[in-house]
Amino acid sequence: SRSINLAVIPGDGIGQEVVAQGLKVLGSVLPQDVKLETKEYDLGARRWHRTGETLPDTELAALRTHDAILLGAIGDPSVPSGVLERGLLLKLRFAFDHYVNLRPSKLFPNQATPLSGRPDIDFVVVREGTEGPYTGNGGSLRTGTPAEVATEVSLNTAYGVERVVRDAYERANSRPRKKLTLVHKNNVLVYAGHLWKRIFDRVGQEYPDVSTDYLHVDAATIFFVTQPERFDVIVTDNLFGDILTDLAAAVTGGIGLAASANINPDRAFPSMFEPVHGSAPDIAGQGKADPTATILSVALLLRHLRFDAEAARIEEAVAADLAERGSAPRTTDEIGDALVVRVAG
Numbered sequence: 001s002r003s004i005n006l007a008v009i010p011g012d013g014i015g016q017e018v019v020a021q022g023l024k025v026l027g028s029v030l031p032q033d034v035k036l037e038t039k040e041y042d043l044g045a046r047r048w049h050r051t052g053e054t055l056p057d058t059e060l061a062a063l064r065t066h067d068a069i070l071l072g073a074i075g076d077p078s079v080p081s082g083v084l085e086r087g088l089l090l091k092l093r094f095a096f097d098h099y100v101n102l103r104p105s106k107l108f109p110n111q112a113t114p115l116s117g118r119p120d121i122d123f124v125v126v127r128e129g130t131e132g133p134y135t136g137n138g139g140s141l142r143t144g145t146p147a148e149v150a151t152e153v154s155l156n157t158a159y160g161v162e163r164v165v166r167d168a169y170e171r172a173n174s175r176p177r178k179k180l181t182l183v184h185k186n187n188v189l190v191y192a193g194h195l196w197k198r199i200f201d202r203v204g205q206e207y208p209d210v211s212t213d214y215l216h217v218d219a220a221t222i223f224f225v226t227q228p229e230r231f232d233v234i235v236t237d238n239l240f241g242d243i244l245t246d247l248a249a250a251v252t253g254g255i256g257l258a259a260s261a262n263i264n265p266d267r268a269f270p271s272m273f274e275p276v277h278g279s280a281p282d283i284a285g286q287g288k289a290d291p292t293a294t295i296l297s298v299a300l301l302l303r304h305l306r307f308d309a310e311a312a313r314i315e316e317a318v319a320a321d322l323a324e325r326g327s328a329p330r331t332t333d334e335i336g337d338a339l340v341v342r343v344a345g
């Protein structure tokens with residue numbers, strides 16, 4: 001019989017609260033005969049304050065043994081900026097070779113968005129996850145002096161670009177509209193931008209059914225707002241993808257609904273699923289956080305582990321819940337409970 005051995009990293013702030021709801025829904029959607037085992041890892045700000053550790057090698061090795069990782073949020077104002085981001089979150093993405101950072105954007109019914117009334121929005125951003133300006137390839141000279149010089153070099157390899165571009169073509173090819181847009185900035189970033197464009201064009205020859213398009217990232221932000229329905233699958237670099245997916249969330253119902261998957265398509269390492277939002281320390285501990293983004297991330301997790309029917313049940317439950325969601329605010333727990341009832345019913 002089937003089983004899921006899941007690592008759980010609730011992390012900081014609202015991460016704890018939303019992950020609890022995600023696990024609740026996961027427990028109710030799985031058929032009886034599926035054995036769900038979860039192991040919680042205490043990583044994040046508390047651990048760092050207690051021991052000074054972000055992600056010890058022993059924990060990294062233990063995490064590797066799981067089928068998948070569910071992560072809440074990482075980051076706290078009491079920890080210097082970058083320590084947990086680089087030492088924990090990005091370390092996981094890099095160590096487990098999560099080169100596909102998948103971020104779907106869908107306009108659910110009845111969502112108050114700056115674009116409500118627009119035609120259907122349903123696109124997915126394939127954000128490169130292991131290269132670009134995120135590699136820590138840079139430095140600072142004469143730090144803190146008026147003569148300081150800082151570099152932050154964007155690293156792009158033909159290998160890294162080709163594998164994520166290929167993944168994006170596969171995804172586009174399996175969707176009804178079969179459209180793939182490359183977003184970069186090759187009028188200015190002529191080395192990396194041209195590498196991406198050349199590989200994009202070459203791999204595209206293997207996918208004659210996929211129609212392709214190229215946009216500079218600044219122009220893409222305009223179309224995200226004025227014409228979001230033009231997008232189907234978007235492939236882009238790590239930093240552009242980071243920025244575009246926050247904008248995508250804002251135009252499709254808010255960051256409370258945006259799910260993401262850090263995928264190692266080769267399945268050599270566990271993939272990791274997390275809401276796009278952060279730890280939101282301003283509302284932490286108040287039961288106000290919307291757990292929907294985490295619950296939709298659980299759906300992505302299930303699809304990755306080939307529980308397609310269960311993933312679809314969660315997505316349908318969320319759509320139905322949002323369609324009937326009134327204006328009265330609900331607590332984190334109430335939203336989780338409502339979705340538990342829907343996925344079970």
Ligand code: IPM
Pocket residue numbers: 085086089090242276
């Ligand atoms: C995200 C976050 C992270 C990123 C930060 C916290 C390192 O903004 O998942 O989008 O930039 O990738």
Ligand code: MN
Pocket residue numbers: 242243246276
């Ligand atoms: Mn981000």
